[in-house]
Amino acid sequence: MIDTHSHILPGVDDGSASLDDSLEMARAAYAGGIREIVCTPHLDDPDSPVLYRAGDSLVELRARLAEEDIGITLRLGFEVSANMAVFSEIEELASFAIEGGGSAVLVEVPHHGWPSRLEEAIFRMRTNGLTPVLAHPERNDHIQRDPDLLARCIGAGAVVQATAASLGPDFGKGTKRAFFRHLGLGQISLMGTDAHHHRRGSWTFTDTLSVVHKRLPAMDSALLVDGNPMRLLQGERLLPVERSADGASISWWRRRFLGVQS
Ligand SMILES: [Fe+2]
Structure with missing residues (x-):
């Protein structure tokens, strides 16, 4: 499995405070089947010291994973705030894309409120060669009240990344409802x-x-945590996860190659 959203880098943001914390997280991730992690520290200012800390921290963590023989590959990305996505130039946003050839930029959807012009920013990114990936829109209060808002973002060119943390104890019933609603509608790609x-x-x-x-x-969960993350990192188009007749979701890929009927 590939994790495309993690705050595992030590001492960079509110994720991991120390190398020991990061190693504990990495050992658990490996035991849970994760073999690649995109490190995505929060970034809400293009001049933030996070940019410099992230590079040093990545080098340090890569070295320790090798020393400890933990078989996880790390890539660098950032979780860019929605305001930055709206106000930054395309060239600047491209510099925060996930390391590799995919041009994917992870955009943090806030829990409360809706940034004006976000849909316009999504369209601008997509039409200029970037892939805007919306992180945890299921937590946003506007999307919870108006499900069509997410459909409009997808129409503008976004791909949607739900997060495992959204089903934990911190985010409430509205988030869990939105998570399963959009998963069932086939709107979540990874x-x-x-x-x-x-x-x-x-x-x-x-x-x-x-x-x-x-x-x-x-649900074809392998597509969500392995197939589509790999395609995203390789700059390939993500495969759709379609809704079957009973409201569950299953991908055309699974039907075609595994012979599973919807
Ligand atoms: Fe995050």
Whole structure:
């Protein structure tokens, strides 16, 4: 599995405070089947010291993972605030894309309020060669009240990343309802953990996937945590996760290659 959203870098943001915290998270992630992690510290200012700290921290953590023989590959990205996505130049946003060839920029959807011109910013990013990835829109109060808002963002060119942490104890029933509503509608293309050290349940996909399997047994979860994350990192188009007749979701890929009927 590939985690495209993690605050595992030590001493950079509110995720991991120390190298020991990061190693504890990495060991748990490895035991939970994760083999690649995109490190996405919060970034809300283009001149933030986070930019410099992240590079040093990445080098340090990579070295320790190798020393400890923890087989996880790390990539650098950032979780860019929605305001930055609206106000930054395209060239600047491109410099915060996930390391590799994909040009994917993770955009943090706030929990409260809706940034004016965000849909316009999504369209501008997409039409200029970037892939805007909306992080945890299921937590946003406007999307919880107006589900069509997420459909409009997707129409403007966004891909949607739900997070494992959203099913934890910190985000309430509205978030869980929105998570399953948009998953059932086939609007969520991939999942990240949003791992923070202070949220132990967010270090792996294990708990989330077991809840998803119970609620939506036909869900092709491998596409959410492996297939589509890999395609995103390779700059390929994500595969759609379609809704089946009974409201569960299943991808055309699974039907075609595994012979599973919806
Ligand atoms: Fe995050």
